[in-house]
Amino acid sequence: MARGDEPENAVLREVWRDVLRRDPHQEFFHSDVRGVLRSIGPVLVEHPEYTDVVGRLCEPERVIVFRIPWVDDSGRVRVNRGFRVQFNSALGPYKGGTRFAPSVDLDVVKFLGFEQVFKNALTGQDIGGGKGGADVDPKALSAGELMRFCQSFATEMAGHAGAAVDVPAGDMGVGSREIGWIYGQYQRLIGYHEPGAFTGKPAVLGGSALRPEATGYGTVYFTRRMLDDQGRDLDGARVVVSGSGSVALHAMAKVIDSGGTVVGCSDSRGSVSEPDGVDVDLLREIKGQGGSVADYAEKRSGATASQGSPFTLECDVALPCATQNEIGPDEARALVDHGCWAVAEGANGPVTPEAREILREGGVGFGPGKAANAGGVAVSALEMQQAAGRERWSAEDVDAQLSTIMSDAYDRVREAADRYHGDPGDLENGANAAGFLRVAEAMTSLGVV
Numbered sequence: 001m002a003r004g005d006e007p008e009n010a011v012l013r014e015v016w017r018d019v020l021r022r023d024p025h026q027e028f029f030h031s032d033v034r035g036v037l038r039s040i041g042p043v044l045v046e047h048p049e050y051t052d053v054v055g056r057l058c059e060p061e062r063v064i065v066f067r068i069p070w071v072d073d074s075g076r077v078r079v080n081r082g083f084r085v086q087f088n089s090a091l092g093p094y095k096g097g098t099r100f101a102p103s104v105d106l107d108v109v110k111f112l113g114f115e116q117v118f119k120n121a122l123t124g125q126d127i128g129g130g131k132g133g134a135d136v137d138p139k140a141l142s143a144g145e146l147m148r149f150c151q152s153f154a155t156e157m158a159g160h161a162g163a164a165v166d167v168p169a170g171d172m173g174v175g176s177r178e179i180g181w182i183y184g185q186y187q188r189l190i191g192y193h194e195p196g197a198f199t200g201k202p203a204v205l206g207g208s209a210l211r212p213e214a215t216g217y218g219t220v221y222f223t224r225r226m227l228d229d230q231g232r233d234l235d236g237a238r239v240v241v242s243g244s245g246s247v248a249l250h251a252m253a254k255v256i257d258s259g260g261t262v263v264g265c266s267d268s269r270g271s272v273s274e275p276d277g278v279d280v281d282l283l284r285e286i287k288g289q290g291g292s293v294a295d296y297a298e299k300r301s302g303a304t305a306s307q308g309s310p311f312t313l314e315c316d317v318a319l320p321c322a323t324q325n326e327i328g329p330d331e332a333r334a335l336v337d338h339g340c341w342a343v344a345e346g347a348n349g350p351v352t353p354e355a356r357e358i359l360r361e362g363g364v365g366f367g368p369g370k371a372a373n374a375g376g377v378a379v380s381a382l383e384m385q386q387a388a389g390r391e392r393w394s395a396e397d398v399d400a401q402l403s404t405i406m407s408d409a410y411d412r413v414r415e416a417a418d419r420y421h422g423d424p425g426d427l428e429n430g431a432n433a434a435g436f437l438r439v440a441e442a443m444t445s446l447g448v449v
């Protein structure tokens with residue numbers, strides 16, 4: 001919302017101006033707040049009692065910024081910056097991932113933390129929202145350096161994490177190995193076992209079955225419900241999945257499991273088109289050895305590598321699963337021109353606001369990340385439950401719960417879209433409205449705290 005495009009509701013307008021005034025340069029965060037304020041106007045007409053919570057909801061409860069000193073393999077002392085934004089704990093302990101990437105700054109972490117508040121609410125579980133990370137490129141570090149880095153990160157986080165306080169998980173650049181190292185240092189510092197304090201741990205340390213798969217699988221479960229409502233399904237569909245990391249590889253596997261063909265993928269170095277279908281096992285193997293999608297394409301006669309976006313390829317379904325701002329106006333127009341049925345965000349913020357508008361006008365279904373990629377955090381919350389009960393659930397059990405959670409989230413979003421925005425297919429407004437309703441009820445019940 002530019003100044004001339006402010007909310008009509010006087011309270012929302014005031015909140016928006018405060019957000020801009022306090023942090024004028026946080027554009028990712030502004031963009032997300034803008035979307036939410038747009039969506040909740042009609043909710044406040046029905047629930048004026050929730051008006052008071054909006055200002056508090058847009059201000060994190062706590063922001064922790066810290067120094068991460070570590071020693072590299074040559075003996076040189078290096079310094080990075082770490083972040084944890086404890087955004088909202090009305091529904092439960094703060095819960096959200098940890099991102100290690102050079103692009104991490106306070107704007108990105110606040111944006112992701114704000115998203116997380118709504119996402120977690122949509123899962124129906126009792127978890128608040130938070131996010132953290134550090135401005136480091138883990139790919140540039142040796143394993144020894146990365147372990148020391150994780151230990152330094154954990155030393156600072158130890159005073160802020162805890163099973164009933166804040167439960168970090170992984171995100172880009174942070175997998176189960178790194179969470180194991182972070183948890184190891186945390187446990188050493190506190191002096192006892194507290195497996196519920198971190199999720200996404202290796203299985204041997206109490207990590208949940210299916211946690212690595214959960215976000216990708218969940219995105220596909222959500223997409224299937226979207227297609228169902230269009231009278232379509234993934235069987236026989238051509239699907240582009242961007243990225244080839246944790247979310248993307250598992251989304252690809254579930255697409256193939258559902259009868260679809262993955263006709264394109266990418267990584268930070270380029271993209272690949274393969275009309276006959278990407279071989280996910282081979283791609284995983286090559287990526288696991290540090291290779292790129294271009295290295296993969298060299299091994300496949302039907303695959304073509306390029307430097308362009310994978311979203312200009314012809315496809316029926318697009319699942320952006322890499323990073324933010326992958327689908328801008330050009331990619332959105334290509335998707336509309338190719339008659340794409342649906343786009344669902346496996347990544348956080350991969351579709352820009354302008355692109356979302358183009359998709360909407362072009363009649364392409366849109367599943368916002370707040371809902372579509374909630375599967376990861378949902379299984380993280382199941383990992384917390386298993387830790388609390390000292391239990392281990394099977395992959396089948398977790399998968400069944402994940403599928404139900406994603407389906408329920410879809411219903412919640414669709415119902416709110418219909419009720420407050422008069423269009424059951426407007427899942428973006430629906431996700432914001434449904435998430436807001438749950439958090440606002442909890443915040444109101446807690447009083448002004």
Ligand SMILES: NC(=O)c1ccc[n+]([C@@H]2O[C@H](COP(=O)([O-])OP(=O)(O)OC[C@H]3O[C@@H](n4cnc5c(N)ncnc54)[C@H](O)[C@@H]3O)[C@@H](O)[C@H]2O)c1
Nearest residue numbers: 171172173215243244245246247267268322323347348376
């Ligand atoms: N891991 C989770 O459980 C989880 C949960 C919810 C949302 N997400 C979101 O999903 C996205 C991916 O997370 P991940 O855990 O798979 O990370 P990851 O580090 O395992 O993989 C990221 C992938 O994106 C690719 N990539 C990075 N920048 C790119 C660019 N500019 N263009 C094309 N490809 C690029 C990388 O090469 C890699 O293949 C992130 O937005 C993350 O916040 C992850």
